[in-house]
């Protein structure tokens with residue numbers, strides 16, 4: 376009970392203090408706003424990249440063409456050989472006659488030429504369709520499959536997939552670095568805001584100590600103040616995230632440039648992301664003020 | 675009954691100054707005790723060790739059975755809740771009125787709201803400031819400000835009241851009034867009072883237990899009524 380009474384008074388005091396040191400509080404809050412906007416941005420990017428790559432993973436297939444001149448025995452154990460390669464998740468066989476049928480249905484011109492081929496004459500190749508676990512390693516896996524003697528060539532959506540993944544990875548990394556730098560700067564500002572509060576309340580603190588306030592009771596108002604700064608600073612980014620992402624989503628019609636890149640649906644994604652942003656704001660505020668309290672309140 | 679005990683207490687500050695040398699003394703429960711001595715004789719150091727602002731370098735200090743020198747920093751507040759402390763410079767909150775200043779001591783330790791009001795009013799009445807409840811420290815005389823500080827010190831009904839030159843900033847009349855008030859608290863509430871002072875007139879008149887320090891040593895421990903003015 377004593378705990379809650381102290382906490383209640385701390386919250387009251389903390390709000391007063393934010394108002395009293397308004398300009399510095401505002402500086403801290405602005406910094407938190409910038410930080411959290413970047414955080415929100417990187418959440419949006421990361422989540423979309425993850426979503427997009429897992430979508431790709433479902434679709435992306437390595438096609439391995441079996442050499443028509445290959446050794447019979449090699450061909451027989453080909454499927455188990457492919458399965459043994461790491462990162463391979465699923466292998467399906469598609470014979471050259473199946474492919475012939477498909478092609479003939481697709482195009483009149485193919486139909487005319489191909490219907491005359493019997494199995495012996497068919498110059499198409501038997502294929503294996505291979506899915507992978509880790510899309511980033513698809514290149515290595517394809518090479519490994521290509522090294523099997525019975526395989527002629529392999530194909531997968533090389534160029535574009537690789538490039539897209541790289542671009543997004545870079546964006547992710549840059550935003551991560553920006554977030555770390557900004558979080559540090561924000562903490563520095565919060566430490567200074569709280570330090571000022573501590574100085575302006577030096578007398579109060581010394582009296583508290585004199586009359587037997589516990590360390591917890593002395594420290595908690597400042598920590599609460601930091602949390603309030605963090606919370607206030609998260610409101611603008613959360614607004615931007617919710618309305619901004621909705622607008623972005625409808626502007627692009629749920630896709631980015633091509634149908635391959637589908638954006639994550641706004642709900643419930645933006646709400647979860649908002650919670651994350653608010654929590655990060657509060658935690659950063661708490662850690663910053665915690666540091667200030669430890670440094671300047673030697674209790 | 676013995677309440678405070680110093681056993682071979684020595685205090686050396688970090689800069690090497692030894693403020694107290696091998697001090698032994700004893701103060702009874704309900705006692706009113708003056709601590710006197712020249713400037714720099716170690717009076718403030720002695721009482722700082724009582725409320726555990728400073729730690730003795732050697733020796734032990736026991737208050738009401740509690741070994742104060744053994745107390746960890748994080749537990750000092752438990753001792754402070756049983757003490758009242760008054761300084762020469764009052765140490766009030768300038769932006770809070772009389773009531774708020776006294777109530778602050780209880781709020782800081784998380785007292786119940788219901789308990790705060792009656793206790794604060796009782797303390798303020800005891801120091802005779804009932805009519806100035808809503809006044810701010812700046813509008814009070816030095817003596818009145820010291821009364822507020824005393825009310826704050828006794829509001830949590832401490833067993834021990836520690837005063838470091840509480841009359842140091844006051845004229846002789848007001849000084850006597852403050853000491854009379856402390857005496858009243860000592861008698862009415864049974865609070866043990868330890869008061870540092872320079873004021874020979876007060877010490878002479880009150881005929882209490884007097885501990886005289888000289889250059890960090892115990893010069894003399896006068897029992898009640900034994901004190902005679904000497905040049906220290």
Ligand SMILES: Nc1ncnc2c1ncn2[C@@H]1O[C@H](COP(=O)(O)OP(=O)(O)OP(=O)(O)O)[C@@H](O)[C@H]1O
Nearest residue numbers: 687688689691693712713714715716717718719720
């Ligand atoms: N924090 C400190 N660090 C180092 N030395 C100190 C400290 N406080 C006091 N001293 C020294 O210890 C000695 C005793 O000081 P103390 O304050 O106890 O004296 P006092 O009797 O209260 O004097 P006064 O009557 O002037 O208040 C002095 O020599 C002083 O310089």
Ligand SMILES: [Mg+2]
Nearest residue numbers: 717718719838
């Ligand atoms: Mg002194």
